Amino acid sequence: MTGLLRKFLPFVVSTVPKEEDDDGDFSLEYSIALEYKGPLVSCDIPQALPVTIDEIPTAAVFPAESMSLDWSLPIIQPIRKTDFNQKLFKELRITKEVFFSAHSIVLSVGNAGSGTRALGIGNDTSLKSAGEVDSSRGSDHEDARVYVPSDSVEGERNIISEIPHLPGSPDDFAEANMQMQSADSTPPRLSSSNLSQREEHSDNEMPHHVKKPSTVTFRDPDSADVFDEESVFMEVDSFPVKQRAENNGKKGSCYRCFKGNRFTEKEVCIVCDAKYCQRCVLRAMGSMPEGRKCVTCIGFRIDEMKRSNLGKCSRMLKWLLSESEIKQIMSSEVSCPANQIPPDLVYVNDEALDHKELLLLRSCPNPPKKLRPGRYWYDKVAGFWGKEGQKPCQIISAHLNFGGSIKKNASNGNTDVLINGREITKEEVWMLKSAGAPCEGKPHFWVNADGSYLEEGQKNPKGCIWDKTKTKLLCAILSLPIPLDNAKSGEETTRDSPGQNDLHRKLLLVGFDKSGTSTIFKQAKILYGVPFSEDERKKIKLMIQSNLYCYLGILLEGRERFEEETVKGKGKSLLIDQPSSSGHKRFERGSSREKGKGLTIDRCRSSAGLITNQLTEKMYPKETKLSYSMDSKLKAFSDWLLKVIASGNLEAIVLSVSQAYSPLIEELWKDEAIQATYNRRNELENLPRVATYFLERAVEVSKEEYEPSDMDILYAEGITSSNGLASMEFSFPTPAKLDEYIDPIDQHYSMMRYQLIRVHPRSLGENCKWLEMFEDVDIVLFCVSLTDYDEFYEDNRGLLINKMMASKQLFESIVTHPTFYKKDFLLIMNKFDLLEEKIEQSPLTQCEWFRDFHPVISHNHNVGTYVNPAPSLAQRAFHYMAVKFKRLFHSLTERNLYASLVTGLEQDTVDESLKYAREIVNWDEEDFTFINEESSASLEASSS
Ligand SMILES: Nc1nc2c(ncn2[C@@H]2O[C@H](COP(=O)(O)OP(=O)(O)OP(=O)(O)O)[C@@H](O)[C@H]2O)c(=O)[nH]1
Numbered sequence: 001m002t003g004l005l006r007k008f009l010p011f012v013v014s015t016v017p018k019e020e021d022d023d024g025d026f027s028l029e030y031s032i033a034l035e036y037k038g039p040l041v042s043c044d045i046p047q048a049l050p051v052t053i054d055e056i057p058t059a060a061v062f063p064a065e066s067m068s069l070d071w072s073l074p075i076i077q078p079i080r081k082t083d084f085n086q087k088l089f090k091e092l093r094i095t096k097e098v099f100f101s102a103h104s105i106v107l108s109v110g111n112a113g114s115g116t117r118a119l120g121i122g123n124d125t126s127l128k129s130a131g132e133v134d135s136s137r138g139s140d141h142e143d144a145r146v147y148v149p150s151d152s153v154e155g156e157r158n159i160i161s162e163i164p165h166l167p168g169s170p171d172d173f174a175e176a177n178m179q180m181q182s183a184d185s186t187p188p189r190l191s192s193s194n195l196s197q198r199e200e201h202s203d204n205e206m207p208h209h210v211k212k213p214s215t216v217t218f219r220d221p222d223s224a225d226v227f228d229e230e231s232v233f234m235e236v237d238s239f240p241v242k243q244r245a246e247n248n249g250k251k252g253s254c255y256r257c258f259k260g261n262r263f264t265e266k267e268v269c270i271v272c273d274a275k276y277c278q279r280c281v282l283r284a285m286g287s288m289p290e291g292r293k294c295v296t297c298i299g300f301r302i303d304e305m306k307r308s309n310l311g312k313c314s315r316m317l318k319w320l321l322s323e324s325e326i327k328q329i330m331s332s333e334v335s336c337p338a339n340q341i342p343p344d345l346v347y348v349n350d351e352a353l354d355h356k357e358l359l360l361l362r363s364c365p366n367p368p369k370k371l372r373p374g375r376y377w378y379d380k381v382a383g384f385w386g387k388e389g390q391k392p393c394q395i396i397s398a399h400l401n402f403g404g405s406i407k408k409n410a411s412n413g414n415t416d417v418l419i420n421g422r423e424i425t426k427e428e429v430w431m432l433k434s435a436g437a438p439c440e441g442k443p444h445f446w447v448n449a450d451g452s453y454l455e456e457g458q459k460n461p462k463g464c465i466w467d468k469t470k471t472k473l474l475c476a477i478l479s480l481p482i483p484l485d486n487a488k489s490g491e492e493t494t495r496d497s498p499g500q501n502d503l504h505r506k507l508l509l510v511g512f513d514k515s516g517t518s519t520i521f522k523q524a525k526i527l528y529g530v531p532f533s534e535d536e537r538k539k540i541k542l543m544i545q546s547n548l549y550c551y552l553g554i555l556l557e558g559r560e561r562f563e564e565e566t567v568k569g570k571g572k573s574l575l576i577d578q579p580s581s582s583g584h585k586r587f588e589r590g591s592s593r594e595k596g597k598g599l600t601i602d603r604c605r606s607s608a609g610l611i612t613n614q615l616t617e618k619m620y621p622k623e624t625k626l627s628y629s630m631d632s633k634l635k636a637f638s639d640w641l642l643k644v645i646a647s648g649n650l651e652a653i654v655l656s657v658s659q660a661y662s663p664l665i666e667e668l669w670k671d672e673a674i675q676a677t678y679n680r681r682n683e684l685e686n687l688p689r690v691a692t693y694f695l696e697r698a699v700e701v702s703k704e705e706y707e708p709s710d711m712d713i714l715y716a717e718g719i720t721s722s723n724g725l726a727s728m729e730f731s732f733p734t735p736a737k738l739d740e741y742i743d744p745i746d747q748h749y750s751m752m753r754y755q756l757i758r759v760h761p762r763s764l765g766e767n768c769k770w771l772e773m774f775e776d777v778d779i780v781l782f783c784v785s786l787t788d789y790d791e792f793y794e795d796n797r798g799l800l801i802n803k804m805m806a807s808k809q810l811f812e813s814i815v816t817h818p819t820f821y822k823k824d825f826l827l828i829m830n831k832f833d834l835l836e837e838k839i840e841q842s843p844l845t846q847c848e849w850f851r852d853f854h855p856v857i858s859h860n861h862n863v864g865t866y867v868n869p870a871p872s873l874a875q876r877a878f879h880y881m882a883v884k885f886k887r888l889f890h891s892l893t894e895r896n897l898y899a900s901l902v903t904g905l906e907q908d909t910v911d912e913s914l915k916y917a918r919e920i921v922n923w924d925e926e927d928f929t930f931i932n933e934e935s936s937a938s939l940e941a942s943s944s
């Protein structure tokens with residue numbers, strides 16, 4: 001400081017005694033003029049003119065409106081290094097008005113926020129040694145800041161040290177001088193560590209931007225200040241639009257240092273789309289008083305494409321800045337005037353809004369999410385809101401008074417069915433139908449804000465659209481909105497039904513009975529952290545408990561039969577194996593039966609039919625001497641349970657008796673007869689494999705306080721009892737650690753939302769006609785169970801049908817459905833674990849489609865040296881089946897089918913498969929063309 005003043009006022013300072021302060025710095029406590037007694041000086045001595053402090057003009061708060069109305073303030077152009085000394089003050093062109101148009105002016109070298117030294121001249125006419133001032137943040141004044149590019153300064157030489165030597169405008173200088181004379185030193189404001197870090201680099205940086213004065217008010221991010229929305233909107237019109245920036249470097253490089261490529265992590269300017277690497281971002285964007293904008297873009301309107309990103313901090317900034325800095329920047333980004341939507345760009349029912357109307361729209365109880373400039377339609381009666389020519393995307397508050405009256409063709413519907421005068425889309429017709437509204441005869445409906453509907457001309461409502469859970473679920477799948485209140489209770493859906501404008505991909509999961517679609521769906525929920533709602537958990541708990549009673553019923557029937565056989569003295573059983581409960585052999589026997597169908601009550605009833613497998617009997621005859629009789633109490637319970645199962649009212653009864661019967665279940669489970677029967681479970685035709693998982697925890701599961709774990713939910717059969725449609729929204733997570741390298745592709749993908757819709761073929765109707773509802777899915781995931789090849793089911797004519805052939809037939813109908821013309825298909829070949837167990841016992845050729853499967857058994861001759869092990873029989877079988885499906889697909893569509901190998905109960909394989917689907921749907925993206933090449937190469941390899 002002293003050095004600085006010495007340069008300014010060499011005569012005075014040189015004679016002033018120095019004092020060292022605590023920091024080792026010299027401070028100037030006072031200044032006095034001493035009489036000069038030396039020889040005559042030849043040069044002119046500057047004269048200090050007397051100053052009256054009161055006469056120095058100071059500014060009150062600079063009125064924001066006046067700035068926005070007419071930007072006549074000077075913008076400082078970059079100063080060339082060579083002529084810096086001569087030009088500095090001329091270039092600055094700081095007029096008196098500007099100079100004092102704010103509480104304080106900060107002269108700063110380098111870009112704002114780069115932590116360069118700055119000189120603040122306060123309105124109290126004091127000179128502030130700003131030191132490492134962060135020239136914008138942390139100030140509680142309104143600052144008009146003037147930035148001088150640091151390329152005009154060499155090394156540490158900064159503007160402060162240069163000022164006294166500059167021949168500039170005498171007025172400017174005199175004023176600056178006057179203030180400096182009366183300056184006292186103000187302690188430097190603290191800067192965060194990253195700011196000082198930034199300073200380290202500032203010396204040899206070449207800032208490309210000059211900032212113009214800003215009128216932004218800095219609010220304490222922690223304060224509860226609510227920004228005055230109205231005044232903010234009033235100003236919006238006056239902000240100019242800016243062209244997109246052009247990168248002078250190679251494609252994908254940083255716009256400032258021209259280094260890196262398109263996969264280098266970058267921050268983007270929300271105005272001109274310039275992209276900066278981690279090293280340059282803070283220099284290019286400065287203190288970000290309006291959020292992430294280059295300093296030259298401050299005061300300009302944002303690029304509307306980027307509106308949805310406002311306030312969403314990037315990983316890069318999180319890494320570079322402190323939490324409070326981020327908070328402030330993001331809050332400015334969202335609330336500063338320049339970043340608001342200009343009302344005249346928002347049209348509702350053909351009329352542009354004005355400031356007040358836009359304010360009304362945005363402050364209503366349920367305002368449109370992600371509002372952008374554009375043309376919208378609004379049904380004032382029901383609150384439906386959508387983009388012109390499109391189906392509704394949200395239900396906002398009803399009865400808002402703006403915009404013209406709604407047009408019949410507002411949403412471009414072509415169904416002849418009207419809601420409040422608008423011809424609705426076919427998706428909305430499906431919605432109405434699922435709610436029970438009769439749509440035959442092209443009715444005209446009147447729908448109220450609460451969803452109640454009536455036909456035009458009628459008096460009483462016929463029903464309410466939102467009464468049925470099914471309708472809400474369907475809306476989620478069709479990307480139709482549901483009202484906010486209902487969104488919370490909408491089960492199996494995410495809260496917000498996805499708007500059609502979201503960056504959002506839809507994956508449709510479908511497969512033949514028991515192929516594993518619900519297991520994969522649940523696995524995805526667990527994998528991607530989509531919680532099961534309370535309601536879902538309750539239903540699943542009831543289902544698991546009911547299934548447990550079913551499994552016990554199957555055991556009890558088995559016990560009866562085994563007892564009978566023992567009594568009759570057969571002494572022989574159909575025992576295949578007598579596995580211990582822990583180490584039983586895991587495989588589904590190939591036979592003409594439908595494994596795992598014990599879940600529904602009807603099926604439980606028929607489960608008494610134990611099919612004698614003659615083949616098995618011949619193969620594995622064994623003696624058994626076990627007792628299958630039970631005591632009278634358990635026998636009575638057993639009779640009651642079988643009766644309940646037969647009544648088909650199991651769930652209701654389980655709900656009411658589970659508490660009372662829990663101890664009996666325990667006794668039953670531990671009973672010798674039941675254990676003996678359980679050990680012969682492979683002979684029990686309808687006992688699904690998963691029964692073991694729950695039966696072995698029968699006591700715990702039957703208790704009232706039982707809470708299913710995620711694993712239990714995964715193993716539970718079915719998602720809900722209705723078991724038809726389910727939908728979830730998710731993103732693929734990226735590795736969470738900040739310091740970890742994140743593949744830019746992963747990062748890009750992690751920002752995208754996906755919707756996984758699972759549909760059971762039962763819900764698709766005859767000839768899969770309801771597939772029409774899924775016309776906007778991006779990919780179809782067709783699930784096939786690899787173990788189906790030797791399994792059969794009985795059709796309604798009593799014929800035994802091979803399940804693989806049935807699966808093939810379903811595949812053909814879906815692939816050739818007009819809705820899916822040219823859609824991508826990924827074949828999920830599920831239950832590989834079971835295939836591995838089964839294939840050795842049951843040849844693939846049992847299925848007529850696979851008759852020509854004759855794998856060549858290769859022998860490994862390189863004994864002792866490591867070579868890739870020959871693929872197992874199961875792997876060969878998988879490849880063979882995949883090729884069969886691929887050929888079939890190609891013959892039907894002339895396109896390629898993608899295939900992936902999955903074990904639904906294992907997370908990794910499901911994750912891989914869904915990521916593969918993600919790649920396929922994103923291949924079109926221009927920026928990611930290279931994936932295309934790589935992945936198609938791997939695909940070629942996989943299909944060969
Ligand atoms: N071992 C094994 N079992 C599986 C696998 N995938 C599914 N399952 C089991 O197979 C049975 C049927 O699976 P689900 O997921 O219910 O099949 P689905 O396609 O929903 O069939 P529906 O019930 O007809 O809708 C369940 O008992 C699952 O636990 C797998 O990869 N390995």
Ligand SMILES: [Mg+2]
Nearest residue numbers: 518717718719
């Ligand atoms: Mg299921």
